[in-house]
Amino acid sequence: VSAKTAAAGPETAGGVPLVPAGVSSTAAGREPSGLAHRAKVLSYFLLWFALNVVYNISNKSVLIRLFLPWTVLTVQLLVGALYVALLWLLRLRPVPSLGPKARSLAIRVALAHGLGQVATVMIFEGAAVPFAHVVQAGVPILTALFSALLCRQIFPAPVYLSLVPVVGGVALACAKELSFTWLCFAAAMASNVFFALRAIFSKAAMLASKDEGEQISAQNLYGVVTIGALLVLAPFALVMEGSKAPGAWAAAVERDGGAGTLAWDLVKSGFWHYIHNEVMFLALSNVHPVTLAVGNTFKRIFIIASSVLFFSRQVTL
Secondary structure (H helix, E strand, C coil): CCEEHHHHHHECCCCCCCCCCCCCCHHHHHCCCCCHHHHHHHHHHHHHHHHHHHHHHHHHHHHHHHHHHHHHHHHHHHHHHHHHHHHHHCCCCCCCCHHHHHHHHHHHHHHHHHHHHHHHHHCCCCCCHHHHHHHHHHHHHHHHHHHHHCCCCCCCHHHHHHHHHHHHHHHHHHCCCCCCCHHHHHEEEHHHHHHHHHHHHHHHHHHHHHHHHCCCHHHHHHHHHHHHHHHHHHHHHHHHHHHCCCHHHHHHHHHHCCHHHHHHHHHHHHHHHHHHHHHHHHHCCCCCHHHHHHHHHHHHHHHHHHHHHHHHCCCCC
């Protein structure tokens, strides 16, 4: 996605430039156009789509047996945090190093990611998977809006016009989807805001680390963000489900005939949650946040189809 600045000066997110020092915004807006680069970006998006479908199926299969959405998502973040910490401990991945600007932005990304997870839990407590993902397809609109407000980036008119069908789809879904509630709609829109900010601040953090001479990889940035998001979500899970979690777990184990299978499925869902988001960060490292958001909208098609296929959800569009 190409962009032109609405005002003089570098694009910023929260006061941090979205382009490295000494690089013009025009040059920064041009992604490498080689066939190899395009193939790499496409592979990231396709892998992200596929892994997200796997995660949603795995997550739903756990929630069907253990409906503790706050606890389940917290455990999933814990699994991801332990996984990346192990990689750092064994030196299988370099320990991340962040300068002051990148560290400040990483904290903002972690907050946005954590609060986005909170909103997501509220969605899935009361809505069918297809409805939630249709509403969340509005992320490109907010990403474009925040790019204009925070980064002073104004896109060509065709870019904004291409988002109109997304708005129409959301409105149609709200009018006809049987599981629609205003609470779920509000939670879905809140997640749109937080995830749009997550993408913008993540991209800024990647570029800020380059500017400070301590480049952090997309994978490591997501590892740091996962740990921060865990700290955000855990108190919510404790308050919302702390008292009923032991009883719900015991009942689920009795239905399953043992704790091993359920525990393993929960760990697997946490692994898929981490991996699919890490691949998303790899995609983001190669494209503009609005491009990622548009890709995220296309991803919803795969999610809705898998939900209908595996869980027999009826979509009334």
